[in-house]
Amino acid sequence: MPVVAFFVALAVGAVILLAAHFNPLLAYQAMYEGAFADFRSFTEVLLGATPLICIGAGLAVAFRCGVWNIGGEGQFYVGAVAGTAIGIYFQMLPGWILLPSVLIGGVVGGGLWAMLAGYLKGRFGANEVVTTVMLNYVAIIGTGYLVSGPMIEPGGRYPQTVQIARSAWLPQILPPTRLNIGFVIALLLALALYLLIFRSSTGYAIRAVGINPEAARYAGIKVNRNILLAMAISGGAAGLGGAMQIAGVTYRLFEQISPGFGFTAIAVSLLVNNNPLGVILSGILFGGLSTGSRLMQMNVGVPSVLVNIIQGLVVLSVVAFGAYRALTIEHEE
Amino acid sequence: MTILAFAGGVLAATWRMATPLIFASVGEVFAERSGVINLGLEGIMLLGAFGAYAVTFYTGSLWLGVLAALAIGLLLGLLFALFTVTIKANQIVVGVALNLVGSGVSGFLFRSIFLNSDFPSLNIVSFNNMSIPILSRIPFIGPVLFQTNMLVYLTVFLVPLASFLLYKTSFGLSVRTVGEHPKAADTMGVSVSRIRYVCVVAGSMLAAVGGASLTLAFANQFVEDMVSGRGFIALAAVVFGAWSPWGATGASLLFGAFYALQLRVQAMNNVLLPYQFLQVLPYVATILALVSIRNRAQSPKALGVPYQS
Numbered sequence: 001m002p003v004v005a006f007f008v009a010l011a012v013g014a015v016i017l018l019a020a021h022f023n024p025l026l027a028y029q030a031m032y033e034g035a036f037a038d039f040r041s042f043t044e045v046l047l048g049a050t051p052l053i054c055i056g057a058g059l060a061v062a063f064r065c066g067v068w069n070i071g072g073e074g075q076f077y078v079g080a081v082a083g084t085a086i087g088i089y090f091q092m093l094p095g096w097i098l099l100p101s102v103l104i105g106g107v108v109g110g111g112l113w114a115m116l117a118g119y120l121k122g123r124f125g126a127n128e129v130v131t132t133v134m135l136n137y138v139a140i141i142g143t144g145y146l147v148s149g150p151m152i153e154p155g156g157r158y159p160q161t162v163q164i165a166r167s168a169w170l171p172q173i174l175p176p177t178r179l180n181i182g183f184v185i186a187l188l189l190a191l192a193l194y195l196l197i198f199r200s201s202t203g204y205a206i207r208a209v210g211i212n213p214e215a216a217r218y219a220g221i222k223v224n225r226n227i228l229l230a231m232a233i234s235g236g237a238a239g240l241g242g243a244m245q246i247a248g249v250t251y252r253l254f255e256q257i258s259p260g261f262g263f264t265a266i267a268v269s270l271l272v273n274n275n276p277l278g279v280i281l282s283g284i285l286f287g288g289l290s291t292g293s294r295l296m297q298m299n300v301g302v303p304s305v306l307v308n309i310i311q312g313l314v315v316l317s318v319v320a321f322g323a324y325r326a327l328t329i330e331h332e333e
Numbered sequence: 334m335t336i337l338a339f340a341g342g343v344l345a346a347t348w349r350m351a352t353p354l355i356f357a358s359v360g361e362v363f364a365e366r367s368g369v370i371n372l373g374l375e376g377i378m379l380l381g382a383f384g385a386y387a388v389t390f391y392t393g394s395l396w397l398g399v400l401a402a403l404a405i406g407l408l409l410g411l412l413f414a415l416f417t418v419t420i421k422a423n424q425i426v427v428g429v430a431l432n433l434v435g436s437g438v439s440g441f442l443f444r445s446i447f448l449n450s451d452f453p454s455l456n457i458v459s460f461n462n463m464s465i466p467i468l469s470r471i472p473f474i475g476p477v478l479f480q481t482n483m484l485v486y487l488t489v490f491l492v493p494l495a496s497f498l499l500y501k502t503s504f505g506l507s508v509r510t511v512g513e514h515p516k517a518a519d520t521m522g523v524s525v526s527r528i529r530y531v532c533v534v535a536g537s538m539l540a541a542v543g544g545a546s547l548t549l550a551f552a553n554q555f556v557e558d559m560v561s562g563r564g565f566i567a568l569a570a571v572v573f574g575a576w577s578p579w580g581a582t583g584a585s586l587l588f589g590a591f592y593a594l595q596l597r598v599q600a601m602n603n604v605l606l607p608y609q610f611l612q613v614l615p616y617v618a619t620i621l622a623l624v625s626i627r628n629r630a631q632s633p634k635a636l637g638v639p640y641q642s
């Protein structure tokens with residue numbers, strides 16, 4: 001089903017390309033070549049997939065719990081800020097302490113940011129979709145303030161911080177490509193979250209709350225606590241993604257640290273029915289779309305935002321198929 | 334600048350800044366009162382803003398721009414209702430998808446038609462401020478209430494009309510029944526899905542016009558992702574306004590005041606605060622508003638639940 005949904009999205013995308021007087025075949029070919037034509041570009045795809053896998057695997061947990069965390073973007077930013085701050089202000093620490101601290105800082109930062117929305121939902125009933133979106137803006141604007149004010153590179157002309165300590169950089173695994181150990185960490189994270197959600201009693205409780213909160217409450221499961229936990233996990237995963245983006249790719253913080261990873265990750269998770277292991281594949285797929293779209297824009301002149309349309313269409317076709325299946329099953333009963 | 338002049342400036346800007354929110358939230362009141370929560374408002378407003386801009390750019394007519402926004406709202410509303418009412422998909426997920434599509438399509442078309450073009454200017458002539466004779470000359474009140482543009486004035490008619498429709502007509506009664514107790518409405522012979530279609534589509538059309546007000550009445554250009562969260566703020570205004578048209582309008586004016594404050598303070602040249610502290614105001618205010626309400630019981634009982642007959 002995910003494969004069909006994906007091709008439906010590509011087909012509708014082709015119609016939009018035709019309407020804008022582009023040749024869809026040439027566009028998709030350029031996109032494919034930009035992503036998978038040679039080994040070097042494929043490592044770039046995996047690099048771009050790393051934050052998507054982190055955020056997406058976390059969102060899978062939240063969505064399974066029935067909490068609609070749309071705040072992956074903001075949680076990624078807060079994780080990046082926390083990781084950067086540790087990587088800059090604690091650079092006297094030895095690398096074997098500093099690097100883990102940077103990553104843990106990202107987890108804690110993103111996790112707390114998400115838990116704020118979870119707390120407001122549990123305590124005041126504030127709709128988490130609205131609050132997480134608002135917190136995205138607060139985090140992004142806040143990052144803009146930090147990198148142009150308190151954290152700006154001394155004597156620098158651009159709104160960005162200094163580089164974090166070299167000892168906190170994630171080791172590269174295939175030099176000279178930029179692929180780093182962050183990708184492996186993302187894979188391990190996805191595996192761990194899969195085991196948590198499908199093979200542990202904690203995960204069982206989280207899924208029970210997602211399927212029917214009232215029934216879960218009746219069965220003695222603490223609904224609000226599980227919502228808070230699911231938010232913490234998804235925010236922590238997104239924050240880890242943010243910290244790893246700093247420690248593995250950019251080495252410093254600036255305003256546009258994410259091109260919308262947090263929003264793409266929503267489609268990444270929904271495409272595979274919120275399964276953290278499936279997120280690995282769909283993360284690579286969407287990482288490929290983004291990486292490939294850059295070559296498409298350069299060679300064929302098709303704006304790379306086409307990818308955003310495809311993401312939305314993927315989600316729409318996934319829900320259409322899902323709802324259709326539910327209707328037919330109901331029919332058979 | 335005296336305090337009075339500053340307050341007048343903020344108040345005048347408040348109504349203007351609230352206008353996109355009023356259109357979107359009053360429309361969303363109908364969708365939610367019928368039981369459907371449309372989280373795709375942001376994407377609908379964005380496409381409304383872009384469509385209105387593009388049509389006005391090519392035709393030079395602002396009212397054709399508004400018409401284009403209405404048409405876009407109609408199509409997106411039908412799409413949303415098709416997914417959520419007919420095939421009963423999860424309303425939140427469909428809303429999220431609509432926002433992705435809205436941001437993607439408007440950005441894609443704007444870049445491929447306008448940004449890499451050789452048009453000498455991408456500006457349009459937006460709605461002028463119209464002073465209402467005599468009234469606009471009343472000190473203080475005049476500039477606040479009687480010197481603004483057509484789309485802003487339209488809200489004066491929209492809100493009472495919406496309130497009348499919802500509370501004083503049999504259509505409104507059907508809407509409220511469908512949102513509270515769809516089974517009862519069904520038994521009474523009211524078509525649940527027809528009412529929901531009408532409400533979602535009407536709400537979507539109003540949201541698109543709200544988006545259009547951004548390009549046609551405030552900026553004279555389209556900017557990518559220019560709605561910047563207003564769709565979600567409008568959703569919060571519906572809750573804060575206790576699901577009534579007047580309440581949503583009051584909440585929109587409150588949020589509009591934070592936008593206005595931000596604009597006026599930024600316009601002063603002796604700003605004490607970094608601009609980000611002001612920029613963040615509407616978002617923080619929205620969270621605080623959601624946290625402060627005590628009337629959640631007024632939420633339509635069937636909100637977010639597809640109807641299975």
